[in-house]
Amino acid sequence: MPLSEQQILIMKQKREKILQEAIVLFSRLGYEGTTIKKVAAASGVSFGTVFTYFENKDQLFHAAIVEPLEEYRSELLDFNPNETDVFVELEKMVTNHIKIFSELSEYLSLIVHIIGQHHRFETTFKEIDQFYNEFREKLVELITSGQDAGILFEQEPIHVATAYFSLLMGIRLNTPDGADDQFWVNIIPIAIQLFGLKRS
Amino acid sequence: MPLSEQQILIMKQKREKILQEAIVLFSRLGYEGTTIKKVAAASGVSFGTVFTYFENKDQLFHAAIVEPLEEYRSELLDFNPNETDVFVELEKMVTNHIKIFSELSEYLSLIVHIIGQHHRFETTFKEIDQFYNEFREKLVELITSGQDAGILFEQEPIHVATAYFSLLMGIRLNTPDGADDQFWVNIIPIAIQLFGLKRS
Amino acid sequence: MPLSEQQILIMKQKREKILQEAIVLFSRLGYEGTTIKKVAAASGVSFGTVFTYFENKDQLFHAAIVEPLEEYRSELLDFNPNETDVFVELEKMVTNHIKIFSELSEYLSLIVHIIGQHHRFETTFKEIDQFYNEFREKLVELITSGQDAGILFEQEPIHVATAYFSLLMGIRLNTPDGADDQFWVNIIPIAIQLFGLKRS
Amino acid sequence: MPLSEQQILIMKQKREKILQEAIVLFSRLGYEGTTIKKVAAASGVSFGTVFTYFENKDQLFHAAIVEPLEEYRSELLDFNPNETDVFVELEKMVTNHIKIFSELSEYLSLIVHIIGQHHRFETTFKEIDQFYNEFREKLVELITSGQDAGILFEQEPIHVATAYFSLLMGIRLNTPDGADDQFWVNIIPIAIQLFGLKRS
DNA sequence: CATGAATGAGGATTCATTCAT
């Protein structure tokens, strides 16, 4: 007797709830600081139920990293590296990225947690690293376009891409969650400078 | 019976050794991942000896963060915000900072560990935050000098300072330990751009 | 709505299947090593179904011991203690017993498991013990017959019976499952010696 | 500062105490039925202390099997297979073996526990099996001597050895701990019969 | 009746901390 659609939906939601709470806890308390007990309490399920949805703590952690990564991937890669008007595209892209990062909060702490301890979380780290490289490659294309079009100063594109991503991450890391929107808006032109936009 | 000078020296060295190994372990394995036993083994002292020098694990952790911070503080604040030739001072400063950060490695992971989890390590975090503010304030002075002298574009100085520090941290975080010196040299001009240097 | 005959048959078979697999698992893995999940998987039924047929794990365990015991009881007691030709009867009996024990394998491990831990499985142990006594009593009759007839040396019959049963059990226990038939045949005359058969 | 002799002695005794209690518990309750908590309580030490002396439960179990085995090995192998007077040697040996087995009690249940579940305790089982083979080989020598000397009937020696050991084990297994000495004495002549002693 | 999600008690193990030597 298979589960009813209703049941399946409830289970999906329960799994999602556990995962969301796990992300928050992992990012605030780290891997060891987060206990299954805490995750269960935060999710409003019993201790054992966490294990119904995730085989073990490691797997929960892995899922907490990787599943949201997929969502962010498309959002962050949503720019056209071959756009003719590089200036406009760049501004649009940075604005978008800043917005995304400003809302990332908890999750980014988690990512940083992994990067900072990649020795420990190798498998998971690799997935992040792969996205990181993908992201930079697409940025390189855009930067090269801009340099070819004479809109950007000549700089090694990969280094610019690295610096740009690092800036986004560093700022998000150094900025308390409560920062107002204006702060993030102010950062936009500063970040754009990294690309070496020629001022007319 | 007072300890001989010899004794005191040996004890100082022992404490220092334990602290150094603790920094490495904490940064690689995180707070919970690091055990006193591991610290003792790495330092070549017995288990109980760690407690002779540090009251408990928390205190050891705190010391592992705060004590090196003092060293880095003076190194990082070693620039003159009122220098007449802002351009030269800026270049010197950035070069110096990049050098420091490129060598920071293990320790910075630790700092990031704390920042990412400031909820957990409040007291320790405050000390880092205080340095962070001090650093930015001094940068603001320099940036303002540059803007007043017409060498830098007008931008909100505090945001530039924030972005600059974030960039340093973000890059160090995203760069594997083995990166060669040339990489870091290449970052220098890109970082300088953040300050809005007018190109002639 | 009463169940159809068909239904009842299917259920009986299902119960039997579960019990058989439980016997195998209990004997290989012990009581705690055997989980309901494993039993369910081995029986091709779902987890909860096991509880449809057996109230709880203890009951399943008890059934796994006791139900086959009934089968073996009649097989093992199938000899005539008052037979005139004790020699023939003895040989027939031992041959039969050896055959039964050689095929017992898994199940006997289980019995031994209980005997070895009678403190834990008291109720179940008593059932085994009762059969043990019944078996020995009937053996005593046969032995007494033989001694009275002057075919067997005088020895305390109950001790001979005890030794005989112990031998059967000990051999089965010490012999790997794969032993060939010849081995078991070779044991027959050796076992018979226990009874003190006068050699002519 | 090394531990004092006094300390070392106390520790040795403590380890021995834990091991002894573990043997009793393992044999009464089986592997899973025995918990570290119970072992600790029975030994009068705290929970964590058990782990000071034994790395984990598996190791404790292994030690509980193997360490006494060494003691019993020499006791059980203490007979001369080349003795001229096989009859005397045989009687002496059996008497000795019966005595040992009668006192073995708890420990033998443990051995049986392993043998009955050799699938699960492979490494440990191998050590027992090795002793088993060693014991039978030495018995074979004695039996062969007896047959060569015309004192024993011709029977396949290895099978006799197997049956003899099985008898010892089976009896010990089927006999409650409280059995009086007389019972064991009575078993001696019955056991000797297995060897096929020619009656004069 | 069959299924399998939910629950939480119980078990092995780790580890910070204490303290006697």
Added chain:
DNA sequence: GATGAATGAATCCTCATTCAT
């Protein structure tokens, strides 16, 4: 001061059992 044995709280995980569907 140095050592490491003793302790037990806290953690992850398993699993029997319940019960809604």
